[in-house]
Amino acid sequence: MSKPNAIDPNSRLADAQARYSTGAIVLHWLLALAMAFQVAVGFAMPHSGPYSFAPMQLHKSVGIAILLLTLVRLAWRIFRRPPAAVETGWTALAAKIVHWAFYAVLVLGPVTGWIIVSTASLHVPTVLFGVLPWPHLPVPAALNEPMEEVHEALAWIAIGLFVLHVAGALRHQFLLRDPVIARIAPAGSVAAAMALLVATIAIYFAVGSYVAQTYLVPAMADFRAMRAREQAPPAPAPTPAAGPSDEATSTPEPAASATVEAGPPPEWTIAGGRRLAFSVANGGSRVAGRFTDWNGAVTMDPDHPESADIRIGIKLASATVGDATRDAMLRGADFLASSSNRTATWRSTKVTRTGPGRYHASGTLTIRGRSRPQAIAFTLTGKDRERHVAGSATIDRTAFGIGTGEAGESLGTTVALEFSFDATAKAR
Ligand code: HEM
Ligand code: HEM
The missing domain is CATH 2.40.128.110 (Lipid/polyisoprenoid-binding, YceI-like)
Structure with a gap:
């Protein structure tokens, strides 16, 4: 099949001006913001103990929401095809790899997380957003540790993909000066897309520091106090106080x-x-x-x-x-x-x-x-x-x-x- 956009500059411009459907744009940015939130909560939350409870419930809820939104996005992609690629050659391939790697992370991140909670020795039920009970998977407990490794690696991969993806988008905007960002921008507004880019990064740091301050810092203070108690010489036996028991x-x-x-x-x-x-x-x-x-x-x-x-x-x-x-x-x-x-x-x-x-x-x-x-x-x-x-x-x-x-x-x-x-x- 011939690629008219590779040879015909007018057709290339037409492709560049073609836009993603509104549904695809909404889902793209929802997923971008949710991922920034999710990775930030994941890294900043304590993983066990009383302070892990609330952020972990949120992490599980948003993570499953990401899985469902991604499935909707992929289904949408089948019925509303994305506009034709603007580039050819290795950069086109790189863009394609990054996009599909993103989809893989968007599915495998939640699935590995789901396996971790399904195989954890502490059975904490998953109730999405505090209202919707979510079943656990019948998978062997031996998967727990390897999945924790994979889950964390996927988060780092997501960060790496984000850097490449944004660099690619900015290259189009500022070096190639073609309207690729406008293709995925709300109402075609590059300014809106830039604001969303800034919001994605801001959410990552703001949510990360909030979760760390609210949950991780007290959890670590508790942990230090517990260690200090363990290392202290044993206290004299307390005189029993008169009480109901x-x-x-x-x-x-x-x-x-x-x-x-x-x-x-x-x-x-x-x-x-x-x-x-x-x-x-x-x-x-x-x-x-x-x-x-x-x-x-x-x-x-x-x-x-x-x-x-x-x-x-x-x-x-x-x-x-x-x-x-x-x-x-x-x-x-x-x-x-x-x-x-x-x-x-x-x-x-x-x-x-x-x-x-x-x-x-x-x-x-x-x-x-x-x-x-x-x-x-x-x-x-x-x-x-x-x-x-x-x-x-x-x-x-x-x-x-x-x-x-x-x-x-x-x-x-x-x-x-x-x-x-x-x-x-x-x-x-
Ligand atoms: C974690 C955040 C993000 C994720 C997971 C993500 C994911 C994706 C995916 C999977 C696609 C391919 C859509 C398809 O054809 O099926 C895509 C397209 C695109 N994304 Fe993102 N994205 C993120 C953030 C951003 C940001 C911050 C920008 C803006 C600077 C951006 C700009 C674009 C552009 C311009 C396209 C269209 C590329 C083209 O027309 O060929 N994305 N994104
Ligand atoms: C795309 C979605 C997801 C992303 C990007 C993500 C990201 C992360 C990150 C960055 C961590 C910290 C890793 C570490 O420092 O060891 C983490 C931990 C965790 N996540 Fe997720 N997560 C996602 C979905 C989920 C889901 C859906 C669940 C469960 C239903 C889940 C359950 C967990 C658990 C249990 C931990 C703690 C694991 C441990 O103790 O090492 N995650 N996640």
Whole structure:
């Protein structure tokens, strides 16, 4: 096939003036900006620990969006052919190689990233932009490390291609003085394309420095503090402070042995104002959440708490920290395994009054089939048949096998629980 543009200067000019379709232009610049963002987040984010969570979710979301946009771009390319090449010879070949290498990176970058998260030993679900659950690939775990190498190499290749690609475009604009940039510029405006070039580079540096400052710097400070703690001489054993969990190891007395002095204790209905919140140290910060679905049966005479019988049931699947990805993780096998063991239960064994309106209750907590002694402290306010209950407990999550292994590495071992509710005495 002859190449008229190689011999006929008018036809070459016509080719140079031909433009990419609007869809191709929009996708070109969307992908350019997204790639700058993506590579910057990738290099600047911590790769593990509590500070990696938010930027990693964003990185995964934008990365999959890049994959989908690239597939759209390639499909578009089939139906709306690009304008004929302006050049011939080795520069034309170089341009072609760079373009196809870009497409390869745009597909293989996300695919290798997807394989990394699918094979990671820490199972973090992928929920795109916090709303769309994204499946993981059924690929062998042995791929994890090699894919990490390839993934990083692809990012460097993308940077190299960017330099060559932009140099080629600028050569056309300023040395050859042909309107190639206008072919891919919004509304044919070279100024707009230049602004987008500057925006691409600016996004890379601005996003990179923001992510590094917000996540990498505190993650490294945490890491240094942890190393310093490890190297410090061991501190003297702390004097145990009196707290709700202290009695956890004492032998519980059966409630039946208590003397009932004033007739049967009243039964209470757990009414409004219901709140059951938890929090746990996570690196230098805390993760806080709550259970939205729980209930209980309370039989207790506030003046004679010895005869109390309190039973609480908590739907583990109702645990939420207000973030779809972390919630999915919380309900997964590494934490609450809430699909298989649905309810956590606590039942009092002995309730004593420790001051006016203040109580201490020993009891048994059962989670994931494991039962352990667990004390709680609570206060009662209000009077007669309308009371308000507020209390707390400190739970050793490791006793229940919650968050073991890599999943719980950065988490504190004790989980602070706080609850409150209104209680109404049932009419006898
Ligand atoms: C990471 C950023 C970028 C990526 C991934 C990228 C990717 C691509 C790809 C794959 C093509 C080929 C389109 C096709 O024919 O299918 C292309 C064309 C083009 N790009 Fe980019 N690009 C990026 C940034 C830029 C920048 C910043 C400029 C501006 C200076 C630019 C200027 C051009 C031009 C002028 C063409 C058309 C070349 C021609 O008409 O033969 N690109 N780009
Ligand atoms: C074109 C798209 C993508 C680009 C350019 C990109 C770029 C990067 C870069 C530059 C890094 C840092 C590499 C290092 O310093 O070791 C990185 C790490 C990472 N990326 Fe991507 N990424 C893309 C898509 C994805 C996707 C779609 C996912 C997952 C669904 C993903 C998951 C990861 C993971 C898990 C890491 C950390 C790997 C490690 O611990 O070494 N990436 N990415």
